Amino acid sequence: MPKISLKGQKMPESPIRKLVPYAEIAKKKGHKVYHLNIGQPDIKTPDVALNAVKNADIKVLEYSHSAGFESYRTKLSAYYKSHGLPIDVADIIITTGGSEALLFAMGSTMDVDDEIIIPEPFYANYNGFSTASGVKVVPVISTIDEGFALPPIAAFEKLITPKTKAILICNPGNPTGYLYSKEEILQLAEIVKKHDLFLIADEVYREFIYDENEKHFSVMNVPGLEENAIMIDSVSKRYSMCGARIGCIVSKNKEVMATAMKFAQARLSPPTYAQIASEAALDTPQSYFDDVIEEYKDRRDTLIAELQKIEGVKVATPKGAFYCIAQLPVKNADNFAQWLLESYDNNKETVMVAPAAGFYSTPNVGLNEVRIAYVLKKDDLIRSVAILKDALEVYNKK
CATH class of the missing domain: 3.90.1150.10 (Aspartate Aminotransferase, domain 1)
Known part of the structure; x- marks a missing residue:
């Protein structure tokens, strides 16, 4: 057999x-x-997204651009900028869910047997994406007694080897719900710059912050981190559109994006109807x-x-x-x-x-x-x- x-x-x-x-x-x-x-x-799910699909006048269901509709990326860039994130159209590739964005990020930055450090517990599929990419997860444990706060930077330093290529965080976190502070993000920024690593931030829950004195701080807002930062995003939770399977990989690093684009071309294009819904969803009222x-x-x-x-x-x-x-x-x-x-x-x-x-x-x-x-x-x-x-x-x- x-x-x-x-x-x-x-x-x-x-x-x-x-x-x-x-x-x-x-x-x-x-x-x-x-x-x-x-x-x-x-x-x-917002009516504006569902109605856009219902009312779409399509005679031929064509491929889209491998990076996704230009109209969607343009509108998405404007959305990010309205939320204080300096993200241009060229910094965005639309993916089939945040899952594909993570696979593109790993495929573009890591080779077989390279290592990625992730604070745990972490989104379970990070294990699966790493296995699919031939990458070794090196965990650094956060604890329930500390509220799953970022482990000490010294704990990260001890784990870095010549094989280490990136640190991956989810902010706010799945499964813990922990929100990394601006200070914690800046600490991570310093360590990835010091060791010439990537900082991959899964920020799909960015809007879901519940306490008035707490704010989300994105890796895209860190000055001097442009070559190191990769952001992962998705419409799944923001608009309650899990079945759309639309996300994106975002980075200012042109070499990363050019490499991710080759992966995007290999899978041809993200789904058309889901992009129509996702683009329309950007008109959802506050x-x-x-x-x-x-x-x-x-x-x-x-x-x-x-x-x-x-x-x-x-x-x-x-x-x-x-x-x-x-x-x-x-x-x-x-x-x-x-x-x-x-x-x-x-x-x-x-x-x-x-x-x-x-x-x-x-x-x-x-x-x-x-x-x-x-x-x-x-x-x-x-x-x-x-x-x-x-x-x-x-x-x-x-």
Whole structure:
């Protein structure tokens, strides 16, 4: 029998999606499953985006430019500038989701066996993208006791080798919701300039900041970092358009962008209808975002307050995005998460969470943690945490 590639064997399962078969079985039993495992917002996609697709008068569904529609990139540049980011049209390549942007970034800056330093826990698919690119993830651990703040710069310095090519951060973070301060970004900027590295910043949750005294500071705003900074962005969360699969890679580094363009040409072009929707979405009124932020802040505050009522649960309050990491009074969250779907129900209802070990690359770390996405309505979050509380009591009695 022909053998599967070593790369394929090493490709990690998604901690977010791997329990889906068990959720499907639970639903077939007639159980309601509250999905706390995946960052799929229930916020309505802006009408202006949906109507643009419905009303598109297209006779031939053609390829677009490999970098994406020029009209979209022009409008996107104006959007960034209106938010204080000095990003020109030439600095943008439209991609098939933020995922492809990350693959382009790794492919353009790293070779097989090169190393990328990432504070963990981190978005689980960074492991997958690194495996696909033949790149080694070198983790630097942030802890729930420190609120998942940036680890000391000395911890980064110790990990840098001749193989190190980049540091990757997610700001605000998935899965922690941590928001890096301006001071922390400037510290990272100094270290990448000192060691001639790239700083790749996944900023897809930029708009989701919940406290009035907190502001997002982008790597694109750091003076003198133009040759080092690469920004990743996406429409998925900003406009509740996960299915559009439209993102972008952004950099002032002309060599990086010329190289990324070769990857873009190899995959031909991003999808046309999704670009139409994404370009139109830029006309979404500010009132939409004001309402969304208010809703998510209320959900965050509700979730954290309810979780803190459960004995033995530790949780760090997220400052942005719509996730948190919760430490549970169990030995193995993978087993617990599967048990929730396979063997437990509370009045024919249960919850689905994402075991957090899959958001680390260090073995045996985060085994008793889960990521919770607060993308459900407030009443559903309260009910979900009540179910979780009862489930923990039942599970630990066993």
